[in-house]
Amino acid sequence: MQDLQAKVQTSGRKYRVGIVGAGSIGCFLTAILAQDTDLELLLFGRDYMGLELAAHGLTASWQQGAEHFQASVAAVAFYTSYVSLIEADIVLLTVKATALTALVRQIKPHLRPDVPVIALQNGIGISDIIQSQLHNQVYRAIVPFNVVKTAPGQFQQSSSGDLIWPATSFAVMQYLANLFHAQGLAIQIEADMQAAEYGKLLLNLNNALNAISDLPLRQQLLHRDWRRLLAASMREWLAICAKEQVRPRQYTAVSPTLLPRVLNLPDWLFRRLASRMLRIDPEARLSMYQDLLQGRRTEIVFLNGAVVALGQRYGIATPVNQAIVEWIHQYEAGSSIKPDPADWCRQLGLN
Ligand SMILES: NC(=O)c1ccc[n+]([C@@H]2O[C@H](COP(=O)([O-])OP(=O)(O)OC[C@H]3O[C@@H](n4cnc5c(N)ncnc54)[C@H](OP(=O)(O)O)[C@@H]3O)[C@@H](O)[C@H]2O)c1
Known part of the structure; x- marks a missing residue:
């Protein structure tokens, strides 16, 4: 696994990030990650969301202290089938916990086993659900703030808090953590998830x-x-x-x-x-x-x-x-x- 990571790092190619679940959290994080042109993003979701984002683009807005941030992207690579997930170097799961069991079954055939999977759901028992079906390394990340959709394609952080991101040796995960930080999203790396x-x-x-x-x-x-x-x-x-x-x-x-x-x-x-x-x-x-x-x-x-x-x-x-x-x-x-x-x-x- 470490070898594969090293290859990704030294080959100089972009990381490909799969975000599965184009709702409030998925869209919010996608807009921020999209600010890095070295990343290739693949957003997976319902067809109605694909149409909405195609028509309105995607914007995330948030605040850190007194400073206001906004990240917009005109077009996102949006998928309703999971076939392209095979290209992802990391996968963020942003569906509700209730959708996880069925979703993991759907994505399993399209997921490379060396790819870390990050689960951003609220609740307890989330990793067990995923790990019972996948052999991938599964990590939890915690979103302590709320995100609401304020208009088509517009997602706004509506309460404060730092994204809690797991401490790991995966280079791609460290890369994303640095990117969130560089974009002005408050983030804390946590060893005890x-x-x-x-x-x-x-x-x-x-x-x-x-x-x-x-x-x-x-x-x-x-x-x-x-x-x-x-x-x-x-x-x-x-x-x-x-x-x-x-x-x-x-x-x-x-x-x-x-x-x-x-x-x-x-x-x-x-x-x-x-x-x-x-x-x-x-x-x-x-x-x-x-x-x-x-x-x-x-x-x-x-x-x-x-x-x-x-x-x-x-x-x-x-x-x-x-x-x-x-x-x-x-x-x-x-x-x-x-x-x-x-x-x-x-x-x-x-x-
Ligand atoms: N929003 C917040 O402020 C917030 C804050 C902290 C933590 N969280 C946690 O984050 C998780 C996600 O919350 P959210 O508010 O982002 O939920 P959400 O807005 O409902 O987004 C989830 C999206 O995933 C889609 N989806 C479900 N099953 C799918 C499948 N099999 N394939 C493709 N797309 C699928 C849903 O579509 P359908 O609705 O059509 O099924 C929906 O668009 C939850 O566990 C929540 O507790 C949310």
Whole structure:
């Protein structure tokens, strides 16, 4: 494998990067990578996205500190069949976790075995799904910020955070990390991707609660009962992290272990201490709300569902996450009933 890498490096030919899943994350990263003319990009996705990008081009915009960045590309090599994936020197998987099993089966015949595969999904158990079907080296990368589509072909980073990229000896992966950095996208190289993945899940536990609350994120966070439920779901996850001896990576100003305590504070104190957390678009909601609105399967199994599954493995009770998973499954089945958060807290014995 190292020989092949060396050959790629010394042959002087461009790296070919396959990006599979032309949605928010896939398109955003493609626009940035496309700024390097030494790279050849192959974007794989649905035909409707190919038509959209052909008509409107592709633009990513983001902010780092006070500085605004924009990367545009007029035309991207877009594919709906995976035959050309054989040319890729690295593959970024940017579909939702729910699409992974079927997708990996589709791409397997077209993937060279020496090529590293980078999975950018939220959730736990992602590498296992891929590794169960492929012999390639599989790495996780974590996207702590949100990306939204603001217009056809336009993708905007809508919250802050550094891309967490795995430390590896693959030259092509180091090349991409340097490129993201050079283009102004904040990136951190991480040796412990399990800690990064586990820390991200701690934050993603609110995706489902935000959808259940049917409130914009800011309003939800300003409601103590919703915060209590979130804090309780986090405590269950932290108990599992402790059992596995994983220290979840810190993404917020408050450490993972302190976060549930801050969320449990009375409203007046929470408002004061969490002013940064509350500095968000008053209408913003998390993506699971959109998934349910559009009748799409959610990633719940990989988020709160993973807490329940690991809890069962270790004999750790996870009643809060279990209840959250059940609510989301009911919504996926078409229910529109909303729980009262105060009643829910009482039923779960949360004070
Ligand atoms: N967006 C964010 O802000 C954000 C932030 C952090 C992490 N993430 C994570 O990143 C992952 C991707 O999220 P996203 O928001 O980019 O999702 P997305 O916008 O839904 O993009 C995924 C794209 O992949 C396409 N796709 C699915 N199966 C495919 C297949 N077999 N062949 C070709 N294309 C296929 C989807 O098409 P269809 O919809 O037509 O199936 C969709 O266009 C998720 O795990 C998410 O949790 C997202």
